[in-house]
């Protein structure tokens with residue numbers, strides 16, 4: 001594998017235990033935990049089945065695999081799948097990211113140094129600069145780029161043939177890509193959040209690789225708090241392992257997992273301190289809403305963006321909070337989750353009772 005020097009994959013991650021982006025510790029251990037073959041990759045059945053066909057057919061033809069677009073939230077296995085594609089095609093892989101390619105020349109340098117059949121993994125492909133994106137169109141379709149030499153009226157385009165290669169693009173949302181780019185991928189796969197049972201399998205597999213003893217109930221307890229994301233499951237497993245070593249005999253059971261994650265303030269559903277602070281403010285200070293985002297942010301002492309981009313997506317996905325035109329509103333499940341009693345509907349309706357019923 002060849003990490004492009006310009007990749008920003010080593011950028012510091014968030015300090016949240018349940019954050020989905022990779023932090024430095026994740027990067028250090030993830031290489032050891034990544035499945036290496038399609039058969040080892042857990043869940044995402046449809047994506048695996050379809051990709052298997054694409055790769056087998058290419059191998060049978062002795063051809064380079066079609067370009068692949070992977071979309072899905074961080075930590076669901078896009079980088080892992082790109083490495084599996086390379087391994088299944090017995091091809092080398094080069095890894096870079098959209099933000100690292102600011103000039104068309106950056107991309108030309110990478111493309112012109114690819115070997116025949118090589119896999120180019122372009123993470124956050126939607127964040128590439130426009131000129132680089134346009135160069136990529138031709139490279140993907142015709143395996144050719146025009147390198148511009150000189151400036152102004154005297155500039156000339158020198159065509160450069162490229163060896164056939166497979167581009168694997170990754171993006172959090174395929175809808176962010178301009179259609180001409182999206183259309184140039186032969187195969188597009190959307191990765192879903194994982195079911196708890198699948199995360200349990202991820203945890204058992206990782207525990208085995210890390211030589212950690214864990215029972216079924218212990219794995220289930222961690223899986224339920226992992227927010228549908230293998231990266232978070234692996235991270236929680238490492239924190240629970242520490243606790244089990246220090247406070248017990250090293251084996252992870254349900255009680256050990258629950259106690260360890262209690263110390264880290266990750267609750268039974270995977271909410272952390274910030275998520276709960278937002279919900280608590282919404283319920284206790286504003287009766288469940290509706291309340292404006294800015295007011296809610298002031299109440300929890302956080303920036304508006306932090307509440308909107310860090311806490312809310314998971315709360316919305318879990319059905320605990322709704323974004324409505326009138327403001328943020330807690331759902332009945334939010335009251336239940338925090339063990340609070342919903343206020344009775346005021347005569348004449350209104351408030352959140354009016355939005356969600358009594």
Ligand SMILES: Nc1ncnc2c1ncn2[C@@H]1O[C@H](COP(=O)(O)OP(=O)(O)OP(=O)(O)O)[C@@H](O)[C@H]1O
Pocket residue numbers: 020021022029030031033034035040041042043044073074075076077078079080081123202230231234
């Ligand atoms: N299906 C899976 N089976 C087992 N482990 C998985 C699976 N998917 C992801 N993982 C593990 O989760 C971690 C994160 O995966 P990966 O880096 O591939 O995610 P990603 O989607 O590329 O994230 P990002 O978008 O932040 O780059 C890796 O350690 C990997 O081993």
